[in-house]
Amino acid sequence: MQGNSVIYEVKFSLLPLPFIMNKIYLLLGSNAGNREVLLQEAVKQIADNCGEIVVESSIYETAAWGMENQEAFLNKVLQLDTRLLAEVLLKKLQAIEDNLGRQREVLWGPRTLDIDILFYNSDVISLPDLKVPHPFLQKRRFTLVPMAEIAPTMVHPVLHKTIAELLEECTDTLEVAKWS
Numbered sequence: 001m002q003g004n005s006v007i008y009e010v011k012f013s014l015l016p017l018p019f020i021m022n023k024i025y026l027l028l029g030s031n032a033g034n035r036e037v038l039l040q041e042a043v044k045q046i047a048d049n050c051g052e053i054v055v056e057s058s059i060y061e062t063a064a065w066g067m068e069n070q071e072a073f074l075n076k077v078l079q080l081d082t083r084l085l086a087e088v089l090l091k092k093l094q095a096i097e098d099n100l101g102r103q104r105e106v107l108w109g110p111r112t113l114d115i116d117i118l119f120y121n122s123d124v125i126s127l128p129d130l131k132v133p134h135p136f137l138q139k140r141r142f143t144l145v146p147m148a149e150i151a152p153t154m155v156h157p158v159l160h161k162t163i164a165e166l167l168e169e170c171t172d173t174l175e176v177a178k179w180s
């Protein structure tokens with residue numbers, strides 16, 4: 001019996017990580033160029049390069065956050081199933097941002113396309129270039145409103161509250177209006 005369990009553990013530990021399916025929530029945002037087309041094109045490129053898109057929220061419009069003298073953002077949330085490791089997924093998403101014309105000049109300035117990883121399963125990741133859950137998600141209605149549309153009961157693994165509860169408590173005052 002003991003022998004069997006040792007074999008099982010060895011086999012399990014050898015199971016390559018790329019075979020494990022991961023459940024991801026992404027936030028897409030655009031406030032420059034043809035915002036709706038950019039979001040559609042991002043969805044297509046994510047489906048082609050990163051995994052299977054399982055659920056898409058509606059699109060919402062929000063005044064620019066952090067720096068208010070610029071065009072309003074369109075945002076939407078996707079739930080993606082992927083076998084990619086978080087760091088690999090981030091690199092692929094950054095390549096998609098670059099493909100769609102993103103220029104990295106002004107922090108919180110206008111961007112054709114921004115893709116943020118909100119959740120990666122219930123993992124807590126703290127690497128220099130990747131923090132998951134996204135550190136600001138509970139502070140931003142433009143993230144919580146579309147998340148609450150598709151995953152209101154999802155529990156934040158650090159704050160131990162549901163998305164619906166975080167939205168209820170959020171003090172962000174920027175209006176998030178359903179756009180399409």
Ligand code: ADP
Binds near residue numbers: 118
């Ligand atoms: P923001 O999304 O905060 O407006 P950027 O899109 O310019 O700003 O991202 C800046 C950096 O944030 C990226 O270079 C990336 O490495 C880092 N980053 C940290 N955590 C995440 C995350 N969860 N999703 C996406 N990028 C992240």
Ligand code: MG
Binds near residue numbers: 114115116
């Ligand atoms: Mg970003």
